[in-house]
Amino acid sequence: MLNHAEASEKFIEDAERTTWHDETLWFVRSKRDKVSKLLPEWEALREQASQIKDHTLANLGQYLEEFEANAQKNGIIVHWAKDAQEHNEIVHSIISKHGGKALVKSKSMLTEECHLNDFLTKKGVEVVDTDLGERIVQFRNEVPSHIVLPAIHLKKEDVGETFHEFLGTPKGNKDPQFLTEAARQHLRGFFLGANVAITGVNFAVAETGEFVVCTNEGNADMGAHLAKVHIACMGIEKMIPKRKDLGVFLRLLARSATGQLITTYSSHFAKPREGQEMHIVLVDNGRTRQLARDEFRNSLKCIRCAACFNTCPVYRRSGGHSYHQPVAGPIGSILAPNFDKSANVDLPFASTLCGSCSNVCPVKINIHEQLWFWRQDLMKDGLAPLGKSLSMKGMAFVFSNPTIFKMAGYMGRLVMRFAPFIVNNSLNPWFKQREMPDAPKESFQSWYKNRK
Amino acid sequence: MSSRSDIFGAIKALEKREISHPGDFKSYSATKDPVGDFKNSLSIVGAMCIEVENKKKAETRLSEIYPDLQRYTSQDVVANGLDLEAVDVLEIDGMFGVAENGAIWLSDQFLPNRVAPFICQHLVIYVAKSEIVATLHEAYERLDGNYADFGLFLSGPSKTADIEQSLVIGAHGARSLTIILV
Numbered sequence: 001m002l003n004h005a006e007a008s009e010k011f012i013e014d015a016e017r018t019t020w021h022d023e024t025l026w027f028v029r030s031k032r033d034k035v036s037k038l039l040p041e042w043e044a045l046r047e048q049a050s051q052i053k054d055h056t057l058a059n060l061g062q063y064l065e066e067f068e069a070n071a072q073k074n075g076i077i078v079h080w081a082k083d084a085q086e087h088n089e090i091v092h093s094i095i096s097k098h099g100g101k102a103l104v105k106s107k108s109m110l111t112e113e114c115h116l117n118d119f120l121t122k123k124g125v126e127v128v129d130t131d132l133g134e135r136i137v138q139f140r141n142e143v144p145s146h147i148v149l150p151a152i153h154l155k156k157e158d159v160g161e162t163f164h165e166f167l168g169t170p171k172g173n174k175d176p177q178f179l180t181e182a183a184r185q186h187l188r189g190f191f192l193g194a195n196v197a198i199t200g201v202n203f204a205v206a207e208t209g210e211f212v213v214c215t216n217e218g219n220a221d222m223g224a225h226l227a228k229v230h231i232a233c234m235g236i237e238k239m240i241p242k243r244k245d246l247g248v249f250l251r252l253l254a255r256s257a258t259g260q261l262i263t264t265y266s267s268h269f270a271k272p273r274e275g276q277e278m279h280i281v282l283v284d285n286g287r288t289r290q291l292a293r294d295e296f297r298n299s300l301k302c303i304r305c306a307a308c309f310n311t312c313p314v315y316r317r318s319g320g321h322s323y324h325q326p327v328a329g330p331i332g333s334i335l336a337p338n339f340d341k342s343a344n345v346d347l348p349f350a351s352t353l354c355g356s357c358s359n360v361c362p363v364k365i366n367i368h369e370q371l372w373f374w375r376q377d378l379m380k381d382g383l384a385p386l387g388k389s390l391s392m393k394g395m396a397f398v399f400s401n402p403t404i405f406k407m408a409g410y411m412g413r414l415v416m417r418f419a420p421f422i423v424n425n426s427l428n429p430w431f432k433q434r435e436m437p438d439a440p441k442e443s444f445q446s447w448y449k450n451r452k
Numbered sequence: 453m454s455s456r457s458d459i460f461g462a463i464k465a466l467e468k469r470e471i472s473h474p475g476d477f478k479s480y481s482a483t484k485d486p487v488g489d490f491k492n493s494l495s496i497v498g499a500m501c502i503e504v505e506n507k508k509k510a511e512t513r514l515s516e517i518y519p520d521l522q523r524y525t526s527q528d529v530v531a532n533g534l535d536l537e538a539v540d541v542l543e544i545d546g547m548f549g550v551a552e553n554g555a556i557w558l559s560d561q562f563l564p565n566r567v568a569p570f571i572c573q574h575l576v577i578y579v580a581k582s583e584i585v586a587t588l589h590e591a592y593e594r595l596d597g598n599y600a601d602f603g604l605f606l607s608g609p610s611k612t613a614d615i616e617q618s619l620v621i622g623a624h625g626a627r628s629l630t631i632i633l634v
């Protein structure tokens with residue numbers, strides 16, 4: 001598997017596409033800025049959301065119990081899964097009870113995290129992703145590159161090709177309107193025929209035992225209201241205490257995500273409809289481990305709006321697939337080491353620590369600080385690549401010894417002036433796509449001493 | 453049951469932290485003109501808005517907009533949502549609207565079937581001008597104690613921008629939304 005830097009290098013080979021990717025996501029970020037500034041209480045809302053989530057995480061056990069009791073009272077069947085494997089098995093056991101061969105699924109990052117599609121496909125169940133972007137990447141045997149805009153790494157030409165291959169649309173047709181209509185017709189058949197629908201959960205309300213699912217396309221509702229069985233999958237951190245808290249989060253979510261006032265559909269599921277079976281699977285999969293860590297706990301406040309993706313200078317120029325994780329971007333980079341430190345050791349380093357992610361986060365997660373905390377944690381565990389730990393040790397040695405520091409500076413200036421090829425070569429990552437600066441004639445120290 | 457007790461066990465083993473709930477949010481973006489703001493939001497989210505004096509007057513306008521399409525109202529509850537697949541235009545009542553985002557609260561009580569507002573090709577919703585609240589906070593205030601089995605805020609026709617960020621109206625749900633303000 002390529003690490004983030006290696007994968008990014010491939011991504012930016014196509015300079016034109018990289019620029020398009022960068023500018024498109026920045027455009028989404030600008031829309032977020034515009035709508036957020038229309039609300040005089042924007043900052044107060046962020047603070048409120050942050051405090052509600054802090055409070056919920058501090059009392060998570062109590063709220064989960066309350067939610068479970070109320071959901072059961074509403075007639076929802078509640079399941080608990082400690083990890084991805086158990087989650088997948090629970091979902092599969094429900095499906096096999098109903099003899100379903102095909103099911104429709106709307107967007108759920110949790111099911112991506114658990115690799116549910118792979119699991120079910122191996123068991124002979126066909127999963128049809130119904131979010132347009134997810135269906136596109138599913139056809140292409142890829143994974144979403146962005147949690148809100150799953151196919152943002154693709155151009156309309158790519159989608160046209162894919163639809164030509166899988167849906168028989170005319171070759172060369174790349175009109176988004178036409179392609180969307182083709183997908184609508186194609187997916188309607190699955191909606192009308194599916195026995196089982198899987199959805200994600202945006203918010204689960206302890207007070208009422210209901211859960212809220214937000215989409216723009218209407219695909220979650222088309223699936224859930226037509227199928228005999230509705231399975232909603234959620235991480236245990238999706239809990240909020242009261243129904244009135246929804247007002248705060250629904251005002252923040254779409255504005256932060258895409259600059260919309262609200263998603264087209266914000267559906268509140270409290271009870272199954274007549275004759276329907278409704279299940280909810282509550283998944284831990286490392287969340288209680290993260291809850292125990294003081295410096296990383298509040299990563300669990302995330303509401304998956306992806307504002308941090310859109311603003312991140314590294315994400316915009318490296319693409320979601322470079323992060324080799326279901327959740328990419330800055331938030332993904334602080335969640336991933338919790339799942340597997342050594343497999344994701346590169347991700348907390350895929351950042352400039354500029355802090356823009358923390359500034360746009362609607363629930364005020366200190367993302368850039370946590371990236372830095374993870375770097376320290378991973379270095380302490382000895383997981384950093386050899387080159388990085390050696391150069392860090394070397395720098396520590398040089399910086400702690402003034403004589404050597406002065407000598408190194410002198411040598412460096414000498415080398416850059418008379419033998420620049422020693423640093424200006426492909427072995428030096430700083431030289432890639434950059435001109436190295438001219439070496440100064442003297443050090444700051446000597447300039448300071450000799451100034452008149 | 454064992455995973456359930458594992459999860460609760462892991463949470464209960466954590467040190468108790470006292471962090472209180474901040475209380476209900478007090479919005480300070482009051483509106484002087486809820487109907488005007490609502491109409492503005494509707495245009496942003498891609499919905500059409502028609503103002504009429506009474507429901508009867510809407511009839512003329514609707515037959516102009518949908519001259520050849522069969523219209524269906526929410527008089528009868530439909531047991532099987534699939535029966536609605538052929539419906540071109542569905543007319544339903546909304547409980548109230550939200551000025552800040554053009555959303556309308558719909559719930560089981562107002563729908564012939566839960567899938568109705570999604571599966572029809574075109575959707576028409578009647579909302580009374582006197583029933584527009586400023587923000588979602590007021591909206592949940594209104595819903596206090598009214599816990600529908602299923603309910604939703606619906607704002608605009610279904611849409612997607614998943615292909616190169618080009619906005620396309622009519623993804624899986626209704627292709628158009630007309631709000632009749634009475």
